[in-house]
Amino acid sequence: MSVVRTALVCSLLPLFAGCQWLGLQSQAPARVSTASMVRMQGDLTGEAGKLLFEPCHERRRYVVLDRGATGILQEAASLADSQNRVFADLRGHFTASKAAGSDGQLDLHQLYRVERTGTACEDPNFKRLTLHAEGLDPVWSVNVSGKGMIIDVAGQPPVALPYLEEQLPDGRFNLSSEANGQRVELWVAPQRCVDSKNGAVRHLSAELRVNGTTVRGCGYYGGARND
Known part of the structure; x- marks a missing residue:
């Protein structure tokens, strides 16, 4: 495992452990329609045991909860750069929150792509x-x-x-x-x-x-x- 991947996983150990436990409780979550949810692109980072999502061209940060069992934590860990960041394209429910260190919560249900940070936020097409x-x-x-x-x-x-x-x-x-x-x-x-x-x-x-x-x-x- 690379140093960068190890760093991201270690920063999220409490969350990762929680995901493992939830996975044992519910092996096959019910399929949920994503039609009414919001799709966004941006960067994922790990901080203090939380996975945070920052939409493109914004300074808001949302705590990510993987409601759809997308495996986003593992995917992000495998592609994280030297700053523990990856680009993600996803869909879910965004809600406001007063939790310290974030501007809200993202209940994630659909993961379209995860890749190393680059120019994806600027894609004109x-x-x-x-x-x-x-x-x-x-x-x-x-x-x-x-x-x-x-x-x-x-x-x-x-x-x-x-x-x-x-x-x-x-x-x-x-x-x-x-x-x-x-x-x-x-x-x-x-x-x-x-x-x-x-x-x-x-x-x-x-x-x-x-x-x-x-x-x-x-x-x-x-x-x-x-x-």
Whole structure:
């Protein structure tokens, strides 16, 4: 275990112990609709046995309670930087609080992604996208919005295509297009996925098929999709 990860875990030992105990009490928490909850992006830090969330471009800090058993503590510990910080994209109930050292409480139910701090708060495309997926070997990415999808594969010019979306059982779905002589399918499933390039954790696994060639990667919902 790295020094940074050890530092974050140690700073959260009381919370971690509590999570372990709660996990023994309730192995399978009931599924809760996230439709009425707020989605935010920002930084997570560990301090005095608490996990704190600070939204992008704000100075407010919320104590995080993992109501949805997302495993956020373990995910954050594996990616923490030298300042014990990670970027997180999540959804939950935000409530005001007078607790010392925080501005409120976050009852967390959905974790979309966790990654090392960087420029994610400044992403100009996030709010207009419904889905982003990417992978390696070769490097590829797909950006999906209400206007279509843009497929970018290393060594080839980007291709913009219209698409049809098909909902499948268990939260899976498929985007497909046969425009401009291309046969494209993007299969997406709600499954924890780790980016092999940088270790970032996503809430979706993705498989892109272009004219018979298949590549795999990870994905997450953009700001324009309220799932």
